[in-house]
Amino acid sequence: MMETHSKQLILIEGVPGAGKTHFVESLVRSSSQFGWIYIHAKFDLQSQPLSVVTSAFNRFFMNILANRNEQEYVARVVSSLQRRLSSSAIVSLCDLIPSIRILFPGVLRRVVSDEDLSSQSGRNANDEFASGSQMSRLRLHFLFKNLISAVCSVERPLALFFDDLQWADDRCMELVSALMERDHLQELDDNDGTHCLFVGSFRSNEANDNLLSHFDNFEQSTSVDVTKIQLGGMARDDSNNMISEVLRLPTRLTSPLNDVVQRKTTGNPFHIITFMHSLVKDSILSYSLPDQRWVWDIEAVKSTSIDNTVLDLLARKLSQLPDNVLDALKVLSCLGPKVDETTMKHLYTSPESRKEFIACLDSAVAENILEKHEDSAYSFIHDMLKQLAYAVMSDEEKGEKHYWIGMHLMANCSAKTDVNAITISIVDQINAAHSYGVTEELLHIKFAELNLKAGKISIDVSDFQSALSYMKAGGGVYYDLSLQLYESAALVSYVNADIVLMQRYLEVLFGNAECFEDRLHGYIVMIQSLLSYDKQEEAMRKVLFILEGEGLPCATSKIIPCMPLFAHIFPFLRARRKHFTRCHPKRCVYGDCVDQITPWWPFSRRID
Numbered sequence: 001m002m003e004t005h006s007k008q009l010i011l012i013e014g015v016p017g018a019g020k021t022h023f024v025e026s027l028v029r030s031s032s033q034f035g036w037i038y039i040h041a042k043f044d045l046q047s048q049p050l051s052v053v054t055s056a057f058n059r060f061f062m063n064i065l066a067n068r069n070e071q072e073y074v075a076r077v078v079s080s081l082q083r084r085l086s087s088s089a090i091v092s093l094c095d096l097i098p099s100i101r102i103l104f105p106g107v108l109r110r111v112v113s114d115e116d117l118s119s120q121s122g123r124n125a126n127d128e129f130a131s132g133s134q135m136s137r138l139r140l141h142f143l144f145k146n147l148i149s150a151v152c153s154v155e156r157p158l159a160l161f162f163d164d165l166q167w168a169d170d171r172c173m174e175l176v177s178a179l180m181e182r183d184h185l186q187e188l189d190d191n192d193g194t195h196c197l198f199v200g201s202f203r204s205n206e207a208n209d210n211l212l213s214h215f216d217n218f219e220q221s222t223s224v225d226v227t228k229i230q231l232g233g234m235a236r237d238d239s240n241n242m243i244s245e246v247l248r249l250p251t252r253l254t255s256p257l258n259d260v261v262q263r264k265t266t267g268n269p270f271h272i273i274t275f276m277h278s279l280v281k282d283s284i285l286s287y288s289l290p291d292q293r294w295v296w297d298i299e300a301v302k303s304t305s306i307d308n309t310v311l312d313l314l315a316r317k318l319s320q321l322p323d324n325v326l327d328a329l330k331v332l333s334c335l336g337p338k339v340d341e342t343t344m345k346h347l348y349t350s351p352e353s354r355k356e357f358i359a360c361l362d363s364a365v366a367e368n369i370l371e372k373h374e375d376s377a378y379s380f381i382h383d384m385l386k387q388l389a390y391a392v393m394s395d396e397e398k399g400e401k402h403y404w405i406g407m408h409l410m411a412n413c414s415a416k417t418d419v420n421a422i423t424i425s426i427v428d429q430i431n432a433a434h435s436y437g438v439t440e441e442l443l444h445i446k447f448a449e450l451n452l453k454a455g456k457i458s459i460d461v462s463d464f465q466s467a468l469s470y471m472k473a474g475g476g477v478y479y480d481l482s483l484q485l486y487e488s489a490a491l492v493s494y495v496n497a498d499i500v501l502m503q504r505y506l507e508v509l510f511g512n513a514e515c516f517e518d519r520l521h522g523y524i525v526m527i528q529s530l531l532s533y534d535k536q537e538e539a540m541r542k543v544l545f546i547l548e549g550e551g552l553p554c555a556t557s558k559i560i561p562c563m564p565l566f567a568h569i570f571p572f573l574r575a576r577r578k579h580f581t582r583c584h585p586k587r588c589v590y591g592d593c594v595d596q597i598t599p600w601w602p603f604s605r606r607i608d
Contacts (some may be wrong), residue, residue, distance in 0.1 A: 006225045007180045008197050009218055013204040014231035016384055017270030020201040023231060023523050024161050031159070037152070038159050043167040043323075043384065049173055049207075050463040051424060053098050053162075054334075057147070061099040070549060073156065078103050080150035085143075093143050096461050099536050110287050119298040136462040136495060137171075141178035146258045148179065164383065165202040165211060176200070180224045193444045204230070233267025242269075243276070247294040261436065270382055278313045279304065281320075314446045321367070326358035326389075329369065332378065333390035334401050334429070339375040346412045346422075349403060399436030406430040410450075420457045427454040431473045448481055452521040455488055468492045485514065487521045502529060 021042075028038045043049055064070045081090060082104075094101045141355050152158035162168070162176060163212035180198065200212065207331065219226045234242070244251045265271035274404040279285035285296045301606040305312075318326060331347070332339055348354035361378050364370040371381050393401065407431030413422045428449050433439060441449070451474035459469035471489035474481075486509045493502035506522050513519045521544055530539040 004548070006223055007194060008225050009180065009225075010197070010199045010227045011215060011218075012199065012201040012229045012231060013207070014201075015205050015268065016203055017268045017382065018231040018233075021163055022269075023229075024159075024199055024201065025165075028159055028161075034301045035156050036159055037156055037375070040161045042162060042163040042337045043165065043172075044337050044386075045167060046334065046428070048424065048463065048466045049169045049457075050175075050427070050461070050466065051263070052168075053172060053175065054461070055421075058097050058099045060151075061097060065099065066530075068467065074103070075149050076153075084146045084150065089143065092139065093147065095142065095420070096385040097147075097192060112428040136464065137174065137178075141175060141266055144175060145179060148196050154195055154301060156195075158196040159199060160196055161199045163201050165200050166206040166209075169465055170210065171463065173198075174212065177214060177217065180218060180221065205236075209525070233265075234269055234272070236262055237270060239267055242272070242488065246276075249293060256298055257296055257301065260298065260389070264304075270384070273368075274313050274317075275304075278317070281317070314385060315392070317367070317369070318385075318389060319394060321369075322360075322363070324356070325360045325363045326392075329359055329364055329389040330393055330401055331357075331378055331387050331405065332361070332370070332380070333393075334398070334405055334432070338373070338377045338379045340375065343409075343425075347408050349408075349412050395436045396438070399433045399438030401433075402429045402436070403433035403438045403440075406433060416460065423450065423457060424454055427470060427473075428556075433472075434473070445481065448485065452481065452485055452488065455485075455492070459492065461489070464492050468496060470497075479514075483509075483518055490525050494525050494532075498531060502526075 012023065014020050018259065025040075028125075032038070037060075039060045041053045043052050047055075064074060064102055081093070084469050089449050090104050094104060102213075140466065143159055147158070148158065162172075165173075168176075178197070208450050215226075218224050233256050239262055240255055243261065244254045247569065248255060261272055261275060265275055276285065277297065279301060282300075282304070284300045285294060287293070288295045318329070321329070326593040327542050335343065346358050350517065361370055362372070365372050368381060369385055372378055380389070389474075406426050409422060409426045409429065413426075427447075430450065434447075444545070451470045453475070455467045455470035458464070458470060468489065471492060472484055486505050490502050490505035490509060493505060502525065506526055509522045510519055513522070527539050530536075532541060
């Protein structure tokens with residue numbers, strides 16, 4: 001792998017419970033002694049997909065920075081990033097991965113410009129006009145490519161594991177695809193990223209056509225060597241060896257038990273483990289002190305129904321838990337893949353309540369439902385358990401749980417908390433609660449403002465799909481807030497190349513905005529979309545139509561010659577603002593803090 005410029009990708013597929021994650025982590029444990037480092041990005045249904053990737057890198061750097069033995073490695077990573085990236089690009093990377101901010105104290109905070117990115121990536125911005133969507137994707141891919149090249153080396157190869165790819169969205173799969181592409185400029189470097197082993201796992205029974213098309217592209221690519229591994233059920237001898245080892249009995253004695261277990265579980269490792277636990281729980285499999293060995297009633301084992309799935313056993317296991325333990329599991333099921341100490345402190349502020357909550361989690365660990373990690377974080381031992389803990393709640397209870405989590409995060413987060421990350425977490429919980437009909441009308445404006453803030457945070461890190469979902473959820477009922485939400489939603493729709501949706505947002509915006517200044521940003525988005533599709537003549541006619549409709553003084557003969565030049569259009573429009581004044585003197589200027597706002601109900605309708 002290290003002697004060629006081909007990227008190495010291992011794709012692991014299998015049904016839930018086949019042992020995909022365990023398989024990869026067992027390989028990582030055995031290779032860590034050879035200097036390998038490991039980053040695990042696990043997608044789930046509760047988290048925004050791009051945040052899963054950034055959070056994985058964030059956790060990696062937090063662990064590395066906490067290890068004093070890694071100071072030389074950290075210094076090498078910092079030196080590599082400073083050599084590869086401009087100051088503005090480093091700032092953008094710090095926005096994506098907050099834990100590395102401490103490594104660049106001298107870098108001033110400013111927005112990455114397209115010129116910075118173009119010069120670094122070897123592209124000429126004047127060659128062709130790049131749309132906002134193209135530039136944002138380029139920026140995101142460029143930053144991660146250089147980050148991976150800085151992190152890994154021949155002495156410290158990287159295993160980057162994308163787990164449960166069936167829940168990744170298009171933007172994340174585009175990022176993975178970009179990381180696989182051959183970069184001829186990077187090939188000139190000592191480290192071109194080929195010291196990274198990419199691993200992806202997915203549920204074969206839940207993979208959609210879009211995901212499979214990405215995999216087909218990987219296999220057809222000349223820059224990627226793909227190895228496919230399919231995990232099915234365990235063979236009869238393998239499962240018998242496992243049961244024999246666990247019960248510490250010869251395989252000839254466990255063989256009859258194994259035959260029954262095999263038929264009921266089809267060899268699925270997780271199903272086998274769960275089924276064996278249920279046999280112990282029901283005293284069908286027990287340890288005999290007189291015999292000093294495990295014994296079982298084979299007829300009782302045969303009569304235990306599993307219906308070819310393990311869900312009924314898991315559901316029964318959850319139903320037998322104490323109410324307080326089950327309630328703690330319900331809370332965890334509403335959160336991301338891992339729940340750390342910081343989140344628990346935000347949810348349970350008093351030491352007594354937090355101690356009681358942790359005690360419930362520890363009880364679930366003892367029941368083989370949860371796993372406790374070295375950093376005191378908790379996670380379900382398998383996604384099926386998390387999904388089931390969530391499914392046992394009614395829609396009303398789901399909404400109440402999400403709302404309770406969101407409000408506690410909002411009330412108890414400290415100034416030291418990463419503001420962007422906690423804002424996203426709060427908004428995700430509030431929006432999830434709203435989807436189940438649980439909300440507070442008196443806080444509707446506050447929730448809309450939070451959605452607007454979350455949308456802008458997502459735009460800053462080039463996660464435009466998430467940004468659009470936040471803008472849709474905002475639905476403000478006041479003029480200035482609605483104005484910002486619809487402007488942003490139109491912009492994000494354009495960046496996502498959803499021109500039809502962009503036009504729908506602009507239609508509402510233009511129909512309700514009360515002066516030229518409030519329509520200006522919408523005009524700019526509309527004209528920019530035309531230019532990005534090389535419709536310069538239509539853009540020119542649209543500008544003239546706008547100017548005539550707004551009654552702005554201009555001479556057609558003076559503006560026509562400069563219309564093909566993108567750089568001249570928007571300054572021209574902005575320069576004409578001085579001919580108009582704001583039509584709402586009670587409100588502050590757009591973008592500032594609003595103290596007195598005018599209710600405007602027609603503008604609050606949503607576009608779904």
